[in-house]
Amino acid sequence: xxxxxxxxxxxxxxxxxxxxxxxxxxxxxxxxxxxxxxxxxxxxxxxxxxxxxxxxxxxxxxxxxxxxxxxxxxxxxxxxxxxxxxxxxxxxxxxxxxxxxxxxxxxxxxxxxxxxxxxxxxxxxxxxxxxxxxxxxxxxxxxxxxxxxxxxxxxxxxxxxxxxxx
Amino acid sequence: xxxxxxxxxxxxxxxxxxxxxxxxxxxxxxxxxxxxxxxxxxxxxxxxxxxxxxxxxxxxxxxxxxxxxxxxxxxxxxxxxxxxxxxxxxxxxxxxxxxxxxxxxxxxxxxxxxxxxxxxxxxxxxxxxxxxxxxxxxxxxxxxxxxxxxxxxxxxxxxxxxxxxxxxxxxxxxxxxxxxxxxxxxxxxxxxxxxxxxxxxxxxxxxxxxxxxxxxxxxxxxxxxxxxxxxxxxxxxxxxxxxxxxxxxx
Ligand SMILES: [Zn+2]
Numbered sequence: 340x341x342x343x344x345x346x347x348x349x350x351x352x353x354x355x356x357x358x359x360x361x362x363x364x365x366x367x368x369x370x371x372x373x374x375x376x377x378x379x380x381x382x383x384x385x386x387x388x389x390x391x392x393x394x395x396x397x398x399x400x401x402x403x404x405x406x407x408x409x410x411x412x413x414x415x416x417x418x419x420x421x422x423x424x425x426x427x428x429x430x431x432x433x434x435x436x437x438x439x440x441x442x443x444x445x446x447x448x449x450x451x452x453x454x455x456x457x458x459x460x461x462x463x464x465x466x467x468x469x470x471x472x473x474x475x476x477x478x479x480x481x482x483x484x485x486x487x488x489x490x491x492x493x494x495x496x497x498x499x500x501x502x503x504x505x
Numbered sequence: 506x507x508x509x510x511x512x513x514x515x516x517x518x519x520x521x522x523x524x525x526x527x528x529x530x531x532x533x534x535x536x537x538x539x540x541x542x543x544x545x546x547x548x549x550x551x552x553x554x555x556x557x558x559x560x561x562x563x564x565x566x567x568x569x570x571x572x573x574x575x576x577x578x579x580x581x582x583x584x585x586x587x588x589x590x591x592x593x594x595x596x597x598x599x600x601x602x603x604x605x606x607x608x609x610x611x612x613x614x615x616x617x618x619x620x621x622x623x624x625x626x627x628x629x630x631x632x633x634x635x636x637x638x639x640x641x642x643x644x645x646x647x648x649x650x651x652x653x654x655x656x657x658x659x660x661x662x663x664x665x666x667x668x669x670x671x672x673x674x675x676x677x678x679x680x681x682x683x684x685x686x687x688x689x690x691x692x693x694x695x696x697x698x699x700x701x702x703x704x705x706x707x708x709x710x711x712x713x714x715x716x717x718x719x720x721x722x723x724x725x726x727x728x729x730x731x732x733x734x735x736x737x738x739x740x741x742x743x744x745x746x747x748x749x750x751x752x753x754x755x
Contacts, residue, residue, distance in 0.1 A: 393632055394553025422557060423628035425635065458642060478539035479643050480546040484636075488539065504635050 346376040372430025392484040453503035466491035512682035518558035519586035525551035582730040589672035602665035605644035617693040652713025674723035
């Protein structure tokens with residue numbers, strides 16, 4: 340119960356990789372690390388997902404999307420929401436981090452750096468548009484629960500930073 | 506059903522529900538876009554946490570009531586949130602002062618609840634504390650900015666702190682359910698959080714060049730369902746949809 344290992348049947352991975360986070364469509368739920376287990380029992384797939392943030396409205400949509408994708412693949416699906424172990428931004432895969440950056444969202448820094456960025460205004464977050472670290476936080480909270488708002492002082496573009504959650 | 510556990514869960518969840526409702530009122534009305542988004546984000550976090558608590562409470566009640574019934578269909582006297590969280594958004598100073606005075610408590614409480622022998626509560630606490638640490642950063646930061654800002658901002662945040670101070674002591678009152686749950690290793694002994702709470706609050710107030718209120722007169726009653734006059738109006742707003750259109754769903 341306390342393991343952070345995912346237990347996912349390999350046959351299901353291609354199906355699950357097709358399902359994206361409704362708020363960040365470039366990111367699959369696998370890249371996001373929210374699928375904690377997926378096992379096949381007869382004609383039923385039992386899946387456990389964990390929310391990024393408690394109030395994340397995307398979770399209900401993700402649950403429905405999983406059910407319909409598995410139905411297409413000929414499975415019945417039971418989706419359970421689990422809280423423990425709690426999701427951390429460390430579970431976003433390297434591919435997912437790259438997808439975030441390409442999409443214009445700065446990927447989360449480690450916990451220490453995150454703190455000095457959000458609290459002390461240190462310039463460590465890289466602008467996803469031009470790569471400059473000459474950036475300023477506008478607000479600790481952004482367009483969704485998981486993001487903060489930044490602007491780049493060089494190319495002048497505003498952008499989202501995916502906050503570290505650990 | 507385990508009545509003490511049920512009541513204990515409501516004691517935690519109602520605080521977050523009512524504060525979440527207050528913050529949600531600012532959606533589209535915050536003083537600036539950034540603070541508006543911040544308040545509604547915090548509201549969303551709190552409501553998300555509340556869903557986990559009420560789902561668990563509904564399971565314990567086992568009488569067919571759902572999380573929504575528990576959240577939406579109780580009478581005023583059946584809500585056991587502290588008086589602090591129901592206080593209105595008089596101005597941004599009050600919103601921030603209320604948030605800060607609650608966040609410091611909330612963070613300390615969750616830190617202890619993580620150790621609960623009840624695995625559901627411990628899991629919810631572990632999840633919530635990550636979010637609440639962001640809330641506390643936000644509100645502490647604004648206390649400092651307003652306190653150490655202009656004369657106007659200083660005076661207004663000081664007024665809000667002075668006014669809301671009277672509701673802080675109630676955070677550390679134990680209910681019967683609290684006592685029973687502490688006994689079983691499930692609940693948090695809130696009386697033990699008091700010292701750390703005031704120490705942290707006073708530190709931030711000092712940094713913010715604000716005075717620590719001296720009044721020793723404290724209000725209480727929320728935990729027993731006796732609320733301030735603001736609560737009825739808040740519930741009228743919160744419950745309107747379910748009362749007007751019973752059983753409606755998203
Ligand atoms: Zn740039």
